[in-house]
Amino acid sequence: MLHQSGGKVYLTHDIDWLHPWHPYSFVKWALRNKRWLSMNQMLQRDIYLRQIERLIAFEKQAGVTSIFLLGSSQRSFGLHDLRYRAGSSAYRELLVLLKDHETGLHSTGSTPIEDQLRWLGQFTGKPVRFHRSHFFKFDRAALYPVLEAHGITTDFSEGEARRVNFTLRDSGEHHINVVPTVISDNAFFYHDPREVFKAFRKNLNNAASLQTDIAVLWHPENMLIEPKLLEYYHEIILICKSHNYHFIPTL
Numbered sequence: 184m185l186h187q188s189g190g191k192v193y194l195t196h197d198i199d200w201l202h203p204w205h206p207y208s209f210v211k212w213a214l215r216n217k218r219w220l221s222m223n224q225m226l227q228r229d230i231y232l233r234q235i236e237r238l239i240a241f242e243k244q245a246g247v248t249s250i251f252l253l254g255s256s257q258r259s260f261g262l263h264d265l266r267y268r269a270g271s272s273a274y275r276e277l278l279v280l281l282k283d284h285e286t287g288l289h290s291t292g293s294t295p296i297e298d299q300l301r302w303l304g305q306f307t308g309k310p311v312r313f314h315r316s317h318f319f320k321f322d323r324a325a326l327y328p329v330l331e332a333h334g335i336t337t338d339f340s341e342g343e344a345r346r347v348n349f350t351l352r353d354s355g356e357h358h359i360n361v362v363p364t365v366i367s368d369n370a371f372f373y374h375d376p377r378e379v380f381k382a383f384r385k386n387l388n389n390a391a392s393l394q395t396d397i398a399v400l401w402h403p404e405n406m407l408i409e410p411k412l413l414e415y416y417h418e419i420i421l422i423c424k425s426h427n428y429h430f431i432p433t434l
C-alpha cells in the first residue's frame with residue numbers, strides 16, 4: 184500500500200505526577216485501583232524521575248526526541264490539579280533532566296493560565312511555546328487569545344484521553360497551530376491493543392490525507408503501571424515512520 188507523505192508528528196509527554204508519596208497516591212493504592220503503582224514502587228521516592236530518565240534513554244536509542252509538558256502551579260490537591268508543586272526538589276531535578284529538551288505548559292483550570300505560562304518561563308528559563316490542557320478540558324474562546332498573547336505557537340489540547348480520535352480544528356482568528364492529540368497511552372487501559380493500533384492507523388491515514396500534523400501523548404507514570412506501554416510507544420513510532428511522518432522535535 185502506498186502511503187502519501189504525511190505531515191509531522193509531535194511526540195509529547197504530560198507530567199501529571201512526580202511524587203509517589205503524594206497523599207492521593209496512597210488513596211489510589213488503598214482503593215486497590217488496578218491501574219496504579221505497587222507498594223514496592225510507591226516506596227521508591229524518585230521512581231517517576233528515574234522512569235523519565237529511562238524514557239529519554241529509550242528515545243535516544245530510537246532516534247527521536249520529544250516535548251515534555253509540565254505544570255507550574257503550587258497547587259496539587261484540587262480535583263483538577265497536577266499532583267506536584269512546581270519548585271519542589273523533584274521538580275528542580277526534573278528541570279535538570281529536561282534541560283536539553285523542548286518543554287511546554289501542562290495547564291490546569293484552577294489557576295489563571297497567564298500565571299502558569301509566566302511561572303513556567305521563570306522556572307525553565309526558556310520561552311514557552313507548547314501547551315496542553317490537563318484532561319483535554321478547556322474553553323476554546325477563552326484559551327486561544329491567552330495562548331496567543333503569551334507567545335504560544337502550538338496547542339495540543341484537542342483530543343480524548345481514552346479513545347483514539349482525530350478531529351480537525353483550527354484556532355479561528357488566532358495564530359495558534361492547533362495540533363490534535365490523536366492517541367494517548369490511556370487508550371490501552373480501556374481497549375484491546377489490536378483495536379487501538381487499528382484505530383491509530385486509520386486516523387493517521389485520515390490525518391495524512393488532509394496533510395495535518397498530529398500529536399502522540401505518552402505519560403511516564405503509565406509506563407510504570409503497565410510496562411508494555413513502552414513497547415506500544417515504540418510500535419506507534421514505527422507506524423508513524425512507515426507512513427512517512429516526520430518527527431517533531433527534530434534531533
Ligand SMILES: [Zn+2]
Pocket residue numbers: 197198199289316317318
Ligand atoms: Zn494531565
